[in-house]
Amino acid sequence: MTALTPIRTKAETALIAQFEALRHEFPAGSALTAREAAMTSFAAAGLPHRRIEAYHYTDLRNLLREVAPLAGAPRAGTGRSIKAGGFMGDLGAHKLVIINGCLVKTDVPALPKGVAISALEGTAPMILDGGDAIVALNTALARQTITVKIGNGMKVEQPIHVAFVQDAAQPQAVFTRLRIEVGEGASLTLLETHEGPSSVATQANTAVEIAVGDDAHLEHARVDAQGSLALSLSSLGLSLGRRASVVSLNLAAGSGIARHQIRAVFVGEQAKLMLAGVGMLDGTMHSDTTLVVDHAVPGGESRELFKTVVEDRATGVFQGKIIVRPHAQKTDGKMMSAALLLSEEASMSNKPELEIFADDVQCGHGATCGALDDDLLFYLMARGIPRKEAQALLIRSFLGAAVETLSHEPLREAIGVLVDDWLKRRG
C-alpha cells in the first residue's frame, strides 16, 4: 500500500506556520504537549472537505482560502470601552467579556460566591472530539482555556452573559476556548454573544464545552452577530449528568459563513436535552449546523428543533445525528428541522439521521423545506394585512416554536426582538 501525502493548501500551510511561530510563547508542560498533539493531528488530516461527511456541505478546504493573521492580545482598557453584547439589551446579567480570545476582567454586577472564573493554559477537549480538525486547531491555537465553575447546588439567579468580541481593524483570526462546569444540583442561565466589526473580514474558531452535573439545570443561548464578512467556526460540547436538564438554543443570523457543530453526550441516566436553532439567513450567507446527540446511557430524552428561514441567495444546512448506544434502552429522541425558503435562489440541505443500537427506544426524525403557505398569506391579506407584514407574522410564528423553548423570559424576549429586527430589515 502506498501512503499518500496530501498536498497542503495555502491555508493549511499558513495554519501550521502560525502554530510554529507561536510555539515558543507557550510554556512547556502538558498543555504544550496537548497543543502539539492537536497540531500533528490537524497537519495529518488537513482542513476538512466535502468528502468528510460532517463537512460535506461546508467544504473548508474550498471556503477557507486565506488564513487571517492571529489577533493580538486585547489593548489595555478595551474591556471598558467596548459595549460588549449590548445589542441584547439589559438582561441584568453578570457579564464576562472575552476579547480576541482573552478574558478581560469584568464584574458588573459582581458574580455571586460559588462561581469561580479562571483563565488557564490551553487544554485538550473533554467533551468535543479532539480528532475533529476544527477542534484540533482550537486546541493548538487558543491562548487560554477560560473556565467558569458553578459550585454544587448553586442557583445563579441572574444569567451569566459571556460576550465574545473581536476587536479588529484588519482581518484577523481568533481562537477561543471556554469551559463551563455546572456543579451537581446547580442551575444556570447562560448567554453567549459573538460579535465583531461588520466591515472587517474576521475569522473565529470558538470551542465551548459545558459539563452539566447530576441534577443540574442549564438554559443556554448562543447568538452569532459577527457580521456578513465573518467566517465563524464554532463547536459546542455538552455533557449531561444524571437527571440533568439542558435547553440550548443557537441563533444563527450573523456570520457570512458559519458552521456550528454540537456534540451532546448523555453521561448520566434520565437526563433531558432540548437543542433548538433559529436561523435567519439572507444575502449570500451560508450557515451550517451539524450535530451529534450521543445517548450513551439508558433513559435519556433528547429533542432537537431547528427552524431556519432562508432568503435571497443564502444557503442553510442541517445535519443531525442521534446515536443510541447498545445499552441505552428507553431512550426517547426526536429531531425536527424545518426550513422556510423565501426566494427562488434560497437553498437548504436537511439531513437528519438515526443510529440506533438498542431495541427498546422511541426515536424519530423529520425534515421539511417549503415556501410560505399561499393560502395562509391570502387569508391574512384578505383581512387587510399587507403582504410583507403577513409574511412577517407567518415567519415569526414559524420561528416562534424554537424561540419558545427558552423559559427565561427576558432572554426569550431579547431573542424575540432579534427576530423582529430581522423581519423589519427585510421591509
Added chain:
Amino acid sequence: MLDIRNLHAEIDGKPILKGVTLTVKRGEVAAIMGPNGSGKSTLSYVIAGKQDYEVTQGEVLLDGANVLEMDPDERAAKGLFLAFQYPLEIPGVATMTFLKAALNAQRKKRGEEEISPGDFIRQVNQAGDKLGIPRDMLRRALNVGFSGGEKKRMEIMQMALFKPRMCVLDETDSGLDIDALRIVADGVNALRAPDRAFLVITHYQRLLNHIVPDTVHVMADGRIVKSGGPELAVELEAKGYADYLPAAAA
C-alpha cells in the same frame, strides 16, 4: 355598491366563471345559490383577490373602483370582507395579535390612526360576547383547535370588528348545526345596515330562513342563470337544481 360585469376567470387554464354579471345595491342582502361546482366559491375568491385564479375578462367594481387591480389587503381596506368557507388555522399567531394587526393595517391604509389598546379590547370583547366567543379563545392561536362552528363564529366576529361595507359570505352555513347556524345568522342580521351590503353564497335554502335575502340569484356553470326574490330560494329547495344542471340544459 358591488358591480360584477361579464366576469370570466379560470384556474390552471380551466374556465370556471363564464361571464358573471351581478349588481348588489347598498343595504341589499343578495343570495347566490347553485349546485356544487357552479363556480360560487370561485366567485367569492376572485372578488377577494386570491391569486390562484386568473381573470380573463370583465370587472368587479366596488363603489365604481375596479378591485381586480388591487391586492387583497387593499380590497379589505376599501371595505370588502370575505367570510371563508374554510377559515384557516394559523399556529403561533395569537387571535388577538392577528385581529389588532388586521384592524390597524386597514385603518392605516385609510389614513386613520391606530386604535387605542383600550378601545380595541372593548370592541373585541363586545363583538365576541355577542357571538358567544369565550375570552380564552381569543388568547389562543387563530382558529387552531377551534371547532367548525367556532371558526365560523370567529369569521362573523371579525366582520363585526372590521365593519366592512361589502360582506361576502362563502357557505357560512356549511358544517354548522342548527344552534350554531342561528348564532351566526343573528350575528349577520345584527350587522345589516343601510350602508352595508351582503352577498350570501349558499348551497341550501336553510341559511336563508335565518338571513332573509332581498334578492336571490341562481348560479350554474359559471353564470347567473336566474334572478328573483326570496321565493326563488323556496322553489329551489323544493325542486332542486336539476333544471339548471348542464345535462338538463343540453
